[in-house]
Amino acid sequence: MEKKWAVKSVLALATTLLMSGTVVNSVQAAKFPIEYDNHKKPVKGGTLRVGVSENGVFKGVFADVLRSDAPTSEVAQFGEISLFRVNDDYTYAKGGLANVSIDYSKKEATVKLKKNAGWSDGQPLEAKDLEYTYEVAANRATGSADYNGQLQTIEGIKEYHDGKADKISGLEIKDKKTLVIHFKELEPEIKFPHAGYILSTAMPYHYLKDVPFDKLASSDKLQEHPLFYGPFKIKNMVRGESIEWVPNKYYGGKKPNVSKVDVEMVSPSKSAAAMRANKFDVLLYENGSTYNKVRKLSQYVVLGEKAKYYSYLGFKVGRVNDKGESVMDRKTPVQNRALRQAMGYALNTDQFDKKFSYGLAYRANTIVPDVFGKYNNHKAKGYPLNLKKANKLLDKAGFRMQKDGYRTLPNGKKFTLKLLAPMGSGPMNDRTAIDVYFEQWKKIGVKVELKDNRLQEFNSYVEQLTKDGKGWDVWLSAWSVTNAPTTGVAGSYRPNDPYNLGHFVTKENTELIKSLSSKEAFNEKYQLKQFYKWQDYMNKEAYIVPMNFRYNTFVFSKKLANVSLDNKKGYNLWENIAFTK
DSSP: OOHHHHHEEEOOOOGGGGGGGOOOOOOOOGGSEEOOOOOOEEEEEOOOEEEEEEEOOOOOOOOGGOOOHHHHHHHHHTOOSSSEEEESSEEESSSSSSEEEEEEEEEEEEEEOOTTTTTTTOBOOOHHHHHHHHHHOOGGGTTTTTSTTTTBOOOTTHHHHHHHSSOOOOOEEEETTTTEEEEESSSSSGGGSSSSSSSSSSOHHHHHTOOOOGGGGTTTTTTTSOOOSSEEEEEEEETTTTEEEEEEEOOOOOOOOSSEEEEEEEOOEEEEEEEHOOOOEEEOOOHHHHHHTTTOOEEEEEEEEEESSEEEEEEOEEOOOOOOOOOOOOOOOGOOOOHHHHHTTTTTTHHHHHHHHHTTTEOSSSOOOOOGGGSOOOTTTOEEEEEHHHHHHHHTTTEEEEEESSSEOOOOOOOOEEEOOOOOOOOOOHHHHHHHHHHHHHHHTTOOOEGSSSOOOOHHHHHHTTTOSSSSSEEEEEEOOOOOTTHHGGGGTTTTTTOOOOOOOOOOHHHHHHHTGGGGGGGGGHHHHHHHHHHHHHHHHHHHHEEEEEEEEEETTTTTTTTEOOOOOOOOOOHHHHEEE
16 A cells, blocks of 8 residues: 555644654554455445545645645545555565666666556656656756755756756666666665655656646646546546546556545544544544544444654754755754753653543654664653753753743743644644643743744645744644655755755764765664664754654445555555455
């Protein structure tokens, strides 16, 4: 099953970012099966009704390298799938729409497309489409966030990005179905799909070549009438609300069993009622409150797995300069490490989760999801509630408590921090949940208020984060990360990465991240040692305070067969799923 967090790093509106907590001993992975079989004979045909539990709407930019909103990734997964299959250890597997072979001695990777893979308009999926996708990602006019440090290891891509070349010299079309990528250097993480070195999706060159790069994301060809190479294509769409998908007869994989998929956005607050009324056969990305109401309904089964996800509290300490690089010169109270640490220790994550997450969220010890096993530094403790320690940190740093219950800066001036947070939903009113955080920070004398005195509409929130918006110091958010445990997380905190949203830049951080992709890092023991050091460094500096890991749960009707979250069971869930007699 290709899921939003397996496609790319996307800025996710995660309702559980408002429901922080610790591991509940009674909750074990075994409680969430990853597949279901009703032992009945599958039949062909039928309309699969899918609800996507999200607040707001999807923006509808149907090109992976040009969007940053998770809702569009969620609704696009029926037509826009990864080109590659993945092994249990998250490395490349054979048998996808494309296979990858890596020649370390030649510093090159070869992407071979499946012969019968085609676009939904009947045109074949070709190497030219792959080349074009790299050009879209690297062209300065598109503003693609996929132009990151990993992509910049390709020969000639920087010259193309800077406007000094018309083509990317490191891309070689060997034949219509084969693209060879030449790298300046190969890094250890290149073995992971979705790590950023080799793009995992394609765009149709023949269809989009006449659209100017700066108009692509807003073009009707990507928003109203997109093409797809996956198992389904769009027949009808209500922008932002729903999509009717029908089979793409030119898909290079197995023909889907169902004849139609109706996908509809549904507010998390209404999801449980919709399932009780049998409105959907599948519910994706339910939150804890919905899970608690739906799990006992006899007509459904809940599948779940640990997510490649973390939620966090971030501090904006810098800005983006004219070169598109982060610089840490913003004059703000949150430049003070003691203040950042104290605000982390004031979070009541343990208590919050025990009461409200229903076992789906648990406190993160670092910002590396523990689903990655050995890559998570299990000895790290993160930020459990410790008000005594928080107050001591502030006292020692010179933040003086005043009669009104709030502290002044070390220079004696009063201060109020502005928090940027998205609209969401949870087991309690969103604003009430945020107010709990404010009360916790008040206990250590730190005054925090919402930016504009309100939660931000999601797309506006994303815009402010990714475009270096003004008027806020702290933000709440969550990431769904890629399969590469090291660069999938650490790569977002490079000086030149567009997702370094707090714009913090230190020599030690940059050197630690570089060490993860060095020649020495081909030795796994060395790489893990450095990765643990980086996690400890991030916890100590607290530019990003880890809050939650979580389980993802999905609800399926018991009328369905071939339901599995296991990658080994099939290339794509949506081509396999079927109704039964």
